[in-house]
Amino acid sequence: MEGSIAEMGKFIGAGLSAFGMGLAAIGVGNVAGNFLAGALRNPSAAGGQTATLFIGIAFAEALGIFSFLVALLLMFAV
Template sequence: MVDAIASPGDIVTAGKYIGAGLAAVGTGAAAIGVGLVFGHFLSGALRNPTASDAQFGRAFVGAALAEALGLFAFLVALLLLFALH
């Protein structure tokens, strides 16, 4: 009969992979966020072209914040996989 009890090391390794996979979802969400920021900016710029120059910098700030959250999620995934023992 096969022994089905996992060792503590196997459980920790599985937890690392699950956590890294869940953190990778954050990078995909950041890509969606950047797309939404620029999509709504273009929608607003086409409706009111005179105001697009004033909003252009704010669009980049919003995209940078969304991208920073994606980078943080990526770093958490790397820390879970390689830094924690």
């Protein structure tokens, strides 16, 4: 490492953006957990809502992927 401040900033920024992935994990867990809680209450209605579950998970996960993308961009592209 040559000790450049900008270099250090990139790594710090990439590390910080990794927090976003953990937060997205909380979001995905929230969606799946609530779906499971609802499905156990009313199992007959659960089957028709799997599509909604996956859409919800996809939306929650996309934001985590965005933070991963920020990390990648900081590491390799900026």
